[in-house]
Amino acid sequence: MTRVALVHERFTEFGGSEAVVGEFVQTWSNSRVFAPIVEPSGVREPVRDVHDSWLSKAHRLTGGRHAPLLPLVSREFRRMPLRDFDVAVVSHHAFATQAALAAGAPPTVAYVHSPARWAWDKDFRAQEAGGRAGQTALAALGTLARRGELRAAPRLAHVVANSHAVADRVRDWWGLPATVVNPPVRVADFTPAPQLPREDFFLCAGRLVPYKRADLAIRAAQKAGVRLVVLGDGRFRTQLESIAGSETTFLGATSAALLLDMYRRCQALLMPGIEDFGIVPVEAMACGTPVLAVGAGGALDTVRPGVTGEYVPAGTDDDVVDALAETMRSFRSDRYDVTKIRAHADSFAPEVFRAKMAATVDKVLANQ
Numbered sequence: 001m002t003r004v005a006l007v008h009e010r011f012t013e014f015g016g017s018e019a020v021v022g023e024f025v026q027t028w029s030n031s032r033v034f035a036p037i038v039e040p041s042g043v044r045e046p047v048r049d050v051h052d053s054w055l056s057k058a059h060r061l062t063g064g065r066h067a068p069l070l071p072l073v074s075r076e077f078r079r080m081p082l083r084d085f086d087v088a089v090v091s092h093h094a095f096a097t098q099a100a101l102a103a104g105a106p107p108t109v110a111y112v113h114s115p116a117r118w119a120w121d122k123d124f125r126a127q128e129a130g131g132r133a134g135q136t137a138l139a140a141l142g143t144l145a146r147r148g149e150l151r152a153a154p155r156l157a158h159v160v161a162n163s164h165a166v167a168d169r170v171r172d173w174w175g176l177p178a179t180v181v182n183p184p185v186r187v188a189d190f191t192p193a194p195q196l197p198r199e200d201f202f203l204c205a206g207r208l209v210p211y212k213r214a215d216l217a218i219r220a221a222q223k224a225g226v227r228l229v230v231l232g233d234g235r236f237r238t239q240l241e242s243i244a245g246s247e248t249t250f251l252g253a254t255s256a257a258l259l260l261d262m263y264r265r266c267q268a269l270l271m272p273g274i275e276d277f278g279i280v281p282v283e284a285m286a287c288g289t290p291v292l293a294v295g296a297g298g299a300l301d302t303v304r305p306g307v308t309g310e311y312v313p314a315g316t317d318d319d320v321v322d323a324l325a326e327t328m329r330s331f332r333s334d335r336y337d338v339t340k341i342r343a344h345a346d347s348f349a350p351e352v353f354r355a356k357m358a359a360t361v362d363k364v365l366a367n368q
Helices: 016-027 055-061 067-078 096-101 122-128 131-155 164-174 214-224 237-243 256-265 279-286 317-330 338-346 350-366
Strands: 004-008 032-034 087-092 108-112 158-161 201-205 227-231 248-252 269-271 291-294 309-312
Touching: 004 016, 004 096, 016 087, 016 350, 055 067, 067 096, 067 131, 087 096, 087 350, 096 108, 096 131, 108 350, 131 164, 158 164, 158 350, 201 214, 201 256, 201 279, 214 227, 214 237, 214 248, 214 317, 227 256, 237 248, 256 279, 269 279, 279 291, 279 338, 291 317, 309 317
Parallel strands: 004 032, 004 087, 087 108, 108 158, 201 227, 201 269, 227 248, 269 291, 291 309
Antiparallel strands: none
């Protein structure tokens, strides 16, 4: 049986990339999971017994702040005991591919959520960093991340990107080709409800952080004179509330049941930011809900114009607001076939992801 080492950036909170590692564990039942920083709150079944480092204790001493520890994580990846495995599968955001440089590391397959965008993309970094001091610190850390990614790149046996947009970044920034395997979405948890009538509001859901661009959705709703419901919470919420009008309702961090209900009753989900992939739109489509998205980034992998939703052209903020507003004014969800939308969502199911990743790793090993 193939001995598989699974390497992840850190388990400090549970999100989409941690769910991916969970699918890896189910794909290779005899695998062992490694990460330099682990908090119990960031680990969920089927992941368990994660091999961590002294940085977990340091993380707790910092009050749960991982940012000050990032300059130290590359060394811990390079010290991981991987020599007794047949293959390493790495879940990468910024530093994890450094595991390919560990002594005796086996062939390494990198599943890339994205190369570190804050390291390579100045505009993205400026958007994420708070103030001049934050930008200076992030720029210094970005230099470290870029060097690490480029140093590890030649040692990777294969790169898998989670979307075509990420594959383009891998090509442009690392100089490597990448195959695309979209991440798993638990579509079985989201179903249509034909008995519920669609209501006259649009939905924006997810973490309220700058790159998600909920501000563009809010401005578009104002311009179009349509109702908007914003689900989620985050550090950008106060600023978003300050620009919103009476047509926008903030519901904060809500339950899974309410999210499902909103998906089923809204006219459409809005995806105003450029995502690496975007799990929320696929969840909405699993409910038979169309998606209005900027035609760039991960939306190009998930939205099929005229079938599961529509694109608005990428451009300046004002361009996107104008295009979204125009589309929302005349939008009618009853023009879309719920069955076709749901069928498209099924192509992102976890079992599809597991089968594609297993085949990819088998092919890598066969070519060694």
